[in-house]
Amino acid sequence: MANVTVIGAQWGDEGKGKIVDWLASRADAVVRFQGGHNAGHTLVIDGHVFKLSLLPSGIVSGTLSIIGNGVVLDPWALKSEVEKLEGQGVSITDDNFAIADNCPLILPMHRDLDGLREAAAGKGKIGTTGRGIGPAYEDKVGRRAIRVCDLAHLDTLDPQLDRLCAHHDALRAGFDQPPVDRAALLEELREIAPFVMRFAQPVWKRLKKVKRAGAKILFEGAQGVLLDVDHGTYPFVTSSNTVSGTAASGSGLGPNSTGFVLGIVKAYTTRVGSGPFPTELDDADGQTLGERGHEFGVVTGRKRRCGWFDAVIVRQSCAISGVTGIALTKVDVLDGFETVKICTGYRLRGKVYDYLPAHAADQAAVEPIYEEMEGWQQTTAGARSWADLPANAIKYIQRVQELIETPVALVSTSPERDDTILVRDPFMD
Ligand code: GDP
Ligand code: IMO
Numbered sequence: 001m002a003n004v005t006v007i008g009a010q011w012g013d014e015g016k017g018k019i020v021d022w023l024a025s026r027a028d029a030v031v032r033f034q035g036g037h038n039a040g041h042t043l044v045i046d047g048h049v050f051k052l053s054l055l056p057s058g059i060v061s062g063t064l065s066i067i068g069n070g071v072v073l074d075p076w077a078l079k080s081e082v083e084k085l086e087g088q089g090v091s092i093t094d095d096n097f098a099i100a101d102n103c104p105l106i107l108p109m110h111r112d113l114d115g116l117r118e119a120a121a122g123k124g125k126i127g128t129t130g131r132g133i134g135p136a137y138e139d140k141v142g143r144r145a146i147r148v149c150d151l152a153h154l155d156t157l158d159p160q161l162d163r164l165c166a167h168h169d170a171l172r173a174g175f176d177q178p179p180v181d182r183a184a185l186l187e188e189l190r191e192i193a194p195f196v197m198r199f200a201q202p203v204w205k206r207l208k209k210v211k212r213a214g215a216k217i218l219f220e221g222a223q224g225v226l227l228d229v230d231h232g233t234y235p236f237v238t239s240s241n242t243v244s245g246t247a248a249s250g251s252g253l254g255p256n257s258t259g260f261v262l263g264i265v266k267a268y269t270t271r272v273g274s275g276p277f278p279t280e281l282d283d284a285d286g287q288t289l290g291e292r293g294h295e296f297g298v299v300t301g302r303k304r305r306c307g308w309f310d311a312v313i314v315r316q317s318c319a320i321s322g323v324t325g326i327a328l329t330k331v332d333v334l335d336g337f338e339t340v341k342i343c344t345g346y347r348l349r350g351k352v353y354d355y356l357p358a359h360a361a362d363q364a365a366v367e368p369i370y371e372e373m374e375g376w377q378q379t380t381a382g383a384r385s386w387a388d389l390p391a392n393a394i395k396y397i398q399r400v401q402e403l404i405e406t407p408v409a410l411v412s413t414s415p416e417r418d419d420t421i422l423v424r425d426p427f428m429d
């Protein structure tokens with residue numbers, strides 16, 4: 001089995017985009033299978049920076065890139081991202097890019113609702129990206145969604161729009177908002193339809209052909225396991241399943257095709273938005289991690305919260321997602337710390353936990369138990385082989401590996417594509 005599924009093992013922003021781009025040159029197809037343009041993936045190639053939200057990270061290297069049915073697609077966001085990347089010299093054609101025809105759409109009413117709910121929630125807000133992700137997934141499971149294939153049948157869309165707008169108009173009335181302007185929506189859909197339909201196809205069929213030809217498929221997850229709607233820090237999560245299992249249902253290839261599960265793990269921890277974060281640091285160390293790691297969100301520009309590495313949540317993520325091996329990223333951000341800490345367990349009401357309990361109040365109340373290790377003063381930035389790493393950095397990586405009970409397959413030492421150490425090739429496994 002030569003396929004690889006990449007997922008984030010923390011709260012997102014682990015460096016998935018960099019690793020997917022690096023692996024994409026060895027793959028024949030890259031498939032996004034969940035999430036939407038809430039994702040923000042940064043690629044750096046020879047100093048050139050590419051920021052992707054909706055397009056699979058394989059697009060920059062020219063690898064066949066596919067948006068699977070599990071994604072929620074904002075057609076206008078897609079168009080502006082395609083135009084932005086074309087402006088950076090990336091070629092996007094119906095040869096190298098495909099969209100599942102059964103993919104649900106994010107419409108302006110979804111973004112409206114996301115914003116209205118967050119504003120009304122005040123301090124209890126989720127801190128969403130405001131992209132309409134949650135409301136769009138609700139309409140998908142509520143069987144009210146407008147999907148990509150509907151764009152080819154706009155003349156018969158009325159009954160579907162009736163159902164969808166009836167639902168939204170009732171919610172909007174509760175927020176003192178006017179009903180959806182149906183005529184304007186239909187007109188906007190008419191305008192955008194040809195752009196989307198150029199790429200639309202039964203993706204499951206395309207993937208079946210790719211698979212039969214013996215090609216290597218790379219599944220690209222967005223967000224991270226702790227943001228999974230079932231397994232994450234509910235309700236402070238996104239509205240999709242971010243775990244590896246979704247690669248199958250969100251693309252239309254069976255679970256026997258998703259291959260090596262590569263968990264992307266940051267050498268410390270970050271989170272954007274609200275919700276529990278046991279190892280969060282409000283002190284100078286947290287500040288240093290944020291500054292050295294340039295921890296600002298790609299999508300919203302928000303400052304990411306920072307903290308020490310939490311082995312408990314990563315061990316849990318690796319188990320839940322069946323992670324075969326991890327890519328440990330941003331090791332270089334820890335350079336220069338006199339000591340570094342790893343959370344190995346939690347304390348809650350006098351009891352020690354080796355996992356994150358499910359209840360939100362417990363998740364907010366757990367106290368991290370740390371072990372401290374000596375840091376390293378030499379730089380690891382740009383290291384491309386194990387031999388380039390200082391002894392204490394190696395000790396740290398080995399301790400991480402031990403605590404999360406999962407081997408390290410790759411180590412990343414800078415944002416640049418090739419500043420990557422290969423320990424075990426996921427495609428050869
Ligand atoms: P993603 O959402 O998981 O794709 O991650 P993001 O792109 O949102 O955030 C990761 C950030 O870290 C990006 O700015 C990357 O360019 C950067 N990055 C990735 N790997 C490394 C690394 O090993 N070292 C450093 N210093 N930066 C990295
Ligand atoms: P990538 O793919 C980090 C977070 C939001 C918020 C919660 C719900 O770049 O790792 P949503 O808009 O999805 O309803 O917001 O999820 N979130 C992310 N955090 N990285 C992401 O994606 C995220 N996508 C959503 O900040 O807390």
Ligand code: MG
Nearest residue numbers: 013039040041
């Ligand atoms: Mg990101």
